Amino acid sequence: MTEKSKEIINKVADVIIENKKYLTELDSAIGDGDHGINMSKGFNKVKEKLEAKDYESNKELIKTVAMTLISTVGGASGPLYGTAFLNISKIIPDADFDLDSLIEIGESAVAGIQKRGKAEQGEKTMMDTIIPAVNSLKESKENGDNIEEALKQCKAKAEEGMKATIDMQATKGRASYLGKRSIGHQDPGATSSYLIIKTVVDELY
Numbered sequence: 001m002t003e004k005s006k007e008i009i010n011k012v013a014d015v016i017i018e019n020k021k022y023l024t025e026l027d028s029a030i031g032d033g034d035h036g037i038n039m040s041k042g043f044n045k046v047k048e049k050l051e052a053k054d055y056e057s058n059k060e061l062i063k064t065v066a067m068t069l070i071s072t073v074g075g076a077s078g079p080l081y082g083t084a085f086l087n088i089s090k091i092i093p094d095a096d097f098d099l100d101s102l103i104e105i106g107e108s109a110v111a112g113i114q115k116r117g118k119a120e121q122g123e124k125t126m127m128d129t130i131i132p133a134v135n136s137l138k139e140s141k142e143n144g145d146n147i148e149e150a151l152k153q154c155k156a157k158a159e160e161g162m163k164a165t166i167d168m169q170a171t172k173g174r175a176s177y178l179g180k181r182s183i184g185h186q187d188p189g190a191t192s193s194y195l196i197i198k199t200v201v202d203e204l205y
Contacts, residue, residue: 002056002057002058002094005058005062005092006050006055006061007203008200008204009046009050009061009062009065010047011199011203012043012195012196012200013043013044013047014047015195015196015198016043017040017043017044019036019191019192020036020037020040022036023035023036023039023040023188023191023192026186026187026188026191027188029185030170030174030178030181030185031175031188032174035075035077035189035192038074038075038077038078039077039192041072041074042068042069042073042077042078042081043069045068045072046064046065046068046069049064049065049068050064050065057094058089058092058093058094059089059092060089061089062085062089063085063086063089065085065089066082066084066085066086066089067086068082069082070082070083070086076117077189077192079116080112080113080116080117080126080189081113083112083113083115084108084109084110084112085109085112086112087109087111087112088105088108088109090108091104091105091108092105097204099137099141099147099150100141102137102147102150102151103141106130106133106134106137107134109130109134110127110134113126113130114127117172118172119172121161122168123168123170123171123172124165124170124171124172124182125165125170125172125173125187125190126187126189126190126192126193127190128161128162128164128165128168128187129158129161129162129190129193129194129197130158130161130193130197132157132160133158133161134154135157136150136153136156136158137150139153140153140154147205148205151201151204151205154197155197155198155202158197158198159194159198161190162186162187162190162191162193162194163186165186165187165190166183166184166185166186167184168182168183168187169182169183170187173189
């Protein structure tokens with residue numbers, strides 16, 4: 001399963017790198033204009049690290065991703081994404097992922113980001129993508145959905161959450177300085193989170 005996890009992370013890295021310009025344009029409207037540049041730099045480094053060795057476990061693999069992002073991605077994104085991956089590394093199984101393990105992975109990511117950034121849903125941040133995605137997995141479990149249906153719904157809710165940031169006023173981070181002028185722009189962090197979730201889901205099933 002570690003090889004599969006490495007493939008997924010490499011694909012995530014490729015998607016972030018491909019969307020460097022798009023993420024930078026989004027961030028130029030309401031932030032420092034460097035989100036795409038920073039994320040691309042971090043995930044390029046992740047690809048280098050994954051290429052350099054074979055990993056014994058998903059824990060070791062994901063911890064490497066976490067530490068690489070923390071040390072190479074500038075701004076708030078490095079610590080936020082890095083802490084999310086660090087939390088995931090502590091609980092990620094080496095076996096195939098089932099719905100329970102995916103929920104635990106999602107909850108661990110949310111806990112890590114909230115510990116660092118103190119953000120809640122509705123504040124125009126990456127949380128507006130991630131929390132609906134995780135809640136969707138929980139709802140699917142309650143409804144008895146199979147894993148493919150659960151992941152399909154998860155991706156849809158993540159996209160819905162990302163798009164919902166367009167009409168929000170930012171209350172966290174650099175975008176909050178703009179006040180009402182932040183309304184009408186899609187949040188770059190919510191967008192990079194959606195790209196990651198979409199890619200993981202597409203690669204899993």
